[in-house]
Amino acid sequence: xxxxxxxxxxxxxxxxxxxxxxxxxxxxxxxxxxxxxxxxxxxxxxxxxxxxxxxxxxxxxxxxxxxxxxxxxxxxxxxxxxxxxxxxxxxxxxxxxxxxxxxxxxxxxxxxxxxxxxxxxxxxxxxxxxxxxxxxxxxxxxxxxxxxxxxxxxxxxxxxxxxxxxxxxxxxxxxxxxxxxxxxxxxxxxxxxxxxxxxxxxxxxxxxxxxxxxxxxxxxxxxxxxxxxxxxxxxxxxxxxxxxxxxxxxxxxxxxxxxxxxxxxxxxxxxxxxxxxxxxxxxxxxxxxxxxxxxxxxxxxxxxxxxxxxxxxxxxxxxxxxxxxxxxxxxxxxxxxxxxxxxxxxxxxxxxxxxxx
Amino acid sequence: xxxxxxxxxxxxxxxxxxxxxxxxxxxxxxxxxxxxxxxxxxxxxxxxxxxxxxxxxxxxxxxxxxxxxxxxxxxxxxxxxxxxxxxxxxxxxxxxxxxxxxxxxxxxxxxxxxxxxxxxxxxxxxxxxxxxxxxxxxxxxxxxxxxxxxxxxxxxxxxxxxxxxxxxxxxxxxxxxxxxxxxxxxxxxxxxxxxxxxxxxxxxxxxxxxxxxxxxxxxxxxxxxxxxxxxxxxxxxxxxxxxxxxxx
Amino acid sequence: xxxxxxxxxxxxxxxxxxxxxxxxxxxxxxxxxxxxxxxxxxxxxxxxxxxxxxxxxxxxxxxxxxxx
Numbered sequence: 244x245x246x247x248x249x250x251x252x253x254x255x256x257x258x259x260x261x262x263x264x265x266x267x268x269x270x271x272x273x274x275x276x277x278x279x280x281x282x283x284x285x286x287x288x289x290x291x292x293x294x295x296x297x298x299x300x301x302x303x304x305x306x307x308x309x310x311x312x313x314x315x316x317x318x319x320x321x322x323x324x325x326x327x328x329x330x331x332x333x334x335x336x337x338x339x340x341x342x343x344x345x346x347x348x349x350x351x352x353x354x355x356x357x358x359x360x361x362x363x364x365x366x367x368x369x370x371x372x373x374x375x376x377x378x379x380x381x382x383x384x385x386x387x388x389x390x391x392x393x394x395x396x397x398x399x400x401x402x403x404x405x406x407x408x409x410x411x412x413x414x415x416x417x418x419x420x421x422x423x424x425x426x427x428x429x430x431x432x433x434x435x436x437x438x439x440x441x442x443x444x445x446x447x448x449x450x451x452x453x454x455x456x457x458x459x460x461x462x463x464x465x466x467x468x469x470x471x472x473x474x475x476x477x478x479x480x481x482x483x484x485x486x487x488x489x490x491x492x493x494x495x496x497x498x499x500x501x502x503x504x505x506x507x508x509x510x511x512x513x514x515x516x517x518x519x520x521x522x523x524x525x526x527x528x529x530x531x532x533x534x535x536x537x538x539x540x541x542x543x544x545x546x547x548x549x550x551x552x553x554x555x556x557x558x559x560x561x562x563x564x565x566x567x568x569x570x571x572x573x574x575x576x577x578x579x580x581x582x583x584x585x586x587x588x589x590x591x592x593x594x595x596x597x598x599x600x
Numbered sequence: 601x602x603x604x605x606x607x608x609x610x611x612x613x614x615x616x617x618x619x620x621x622x623x624x625x626x627x628x629x630x631x632x633x634x635x636x637x638x639x640x641x642x643x644x645x646x647x648x649x650x651x652x653x654x655x656x657x658x659x660x661x662x663x664x665x666x667x668x669x670x671x672x673x674x675x676x677x678x679x680x681x682x683x684x685x686x687x688x689x690x691x692x693x694x695x696x697x698x699x700x701x702x703x704x705x706x707x708x709x710x711x712x713x714x715x716x717x718x719x720x721x722x723x724x725x726x727x728x729x730x731x732x733x734x735x736x737x738x739x740x741x742x743x744x745x746x747x748x749x750x751x752x753x754x755x756x757x758x759x760x761x762x763x764x765x766x767x768x769x770x771x772x773x774x775x776x777x778x779x780x781x782x783x784x785x786x787x788x789x790x791x792x793x794x795x796x797x798x799x800x801x802x803x804x805x806x807x808x809x810x811x812x813x814x815x816x817x818x819x820x821x822x823x824x825x826x827x828x829x830x831x832x833x834x835x836x837x838x839x840x841x842x843x844x845x846x847x848x
Numbered sequence: 849x850x851x852x853x854x855x856x857x858x859x860x861x862x863x864x865x866x867x868x869x870x871x872x873x874x875x876x877x878x879x880x881x882x883x884x885x886x887x888x889x890x891x892x893x894x895x896x897x898x899x900x901x902x903x904x905x906x907x908x909x910x911x912x913x914x915x916x
Binding site: 266267269293295297298299301302303305306307308309310311312313314315317331332335339440441442443444445449450451452453454455457 | 612641642643644645647648654655657658660661662663664665666667668671674675676677678679680681682683686703704706707711
């Protein structure tokens, strides 16, 4: 299918996963990601893979755990409240070092919340959500084309590092439609899965997939090994986009579809003679702290302006990276609302005039 | 003289950590024996529970996957759908299967997942020191029913085999016991039949093993076997609840 | 004729084998402890063993080997 197609975000993820060699999908309906499951119900079956509508999001993440343990590429998707349900399974996947991809098309919370767009799960995705010292790779695409490419790459990264990769999309991304240019052939990485529990078949030792190490010394050693892996991932896989940084006085930090609104505001600000740039993290973990720190050190930069669809989550990581060198301002909308270009521009102008504390 | 009974190769040589007289050891052994006798050890993946048997991935010689509490049927679903030509079994206790895992076991059975579930029913929670289980008998004393299970406030035991039998996807369900030679031999036959049902691709099978927990029942091992016979079998009758006449 | 032998260091002295032996020839040795600190099983009358394997089948720890 090497043509340009107009597709909805939720469906692109499903199509990309199948193209990336994913042959197991386990899901449960929840707005606003259900189209992904519907697409999989047809396409995964046509591709000869496994499609199961599980009894709950809990069951679905555990089916992913099993499929990954047996050496398969497996996917589950949900939205915020369902991702909360999956946290135990996510911690187990991290502890057992299984490759898996989980999609969160975020809706507004907390609790049952609303069904419209949000970025309120940044903390949950990057700081745990599940118990214990673990990390997941978290990617935040900002366009349907990027969503397609990052979905394919997520499966490769998952296998490469035996880690869970979370595709964190705001609700808007799941629902919107844009043209996608598919490649003729996907870059599917082949990884050694001789560790998998897929049947001994003459192997000298039986394989075990587990996350329990009852002796403290054993568990500490395991944790140290995980941390070393995460450091390697941070060195190799940190992704971000910078826009208009040269000579910028104010620098936006934003992820997902909010970054697109900010880009438009940058153009509007230029017309007013205010030089504005942006750092857009693409991996939320590993977070591009080094790049933000570098930008914070530039003489031209007077302030950072973080815009999110939440009460202020990524802004904490921005502040840590900026480390007090420059002020960091924040603007957030919640409940499913999105900021207008005007309200962001008005605040930016006020920041520029020194009117915001 | 020839050897007529020796330790099976289906078990590793790691000493079992279970309490003296715990029938987990018997259940493990006969599952391992059957896997060797029908020559499926190399092509089987088992799923370990949370409970006393959490680490039975160290005892079985086949590939093993440890699962979150109650989720073994979902994990087994993921494994079986990925490597459908392999045999997949779960091994679960009464908390794992009948309490936290109620949704997972019902739906794996309803979907007719081609897995074997080995359910160890000893009417109590072992690992966490003796709490009431969904299978605890009315009047039975546990750490969370210290005055005896009061039906009015704490409900009645669940007969899991009978609960699942009406589901169309459940093709073979039998309850057995580990309290004597005859029952253990019948249990072995049930395990073998369950694997044959899986091989034939018919659907879900389960063997419920009535078992003991000397430590938390506060009884000696021999006394525990008697208690099983006198108290558990009346509540949990032995026999086939589904698939009695299956030709496998 | 038949013979039982025991992997004594694996015995937990649970007594199940003693209780199921139809010839009543198994005992726990109360005079000593094995390396685990249990009174291990022994056969008090090997000549009477009929090799029925009841003991080995009831043993949770694969302690017993039976020959016939």
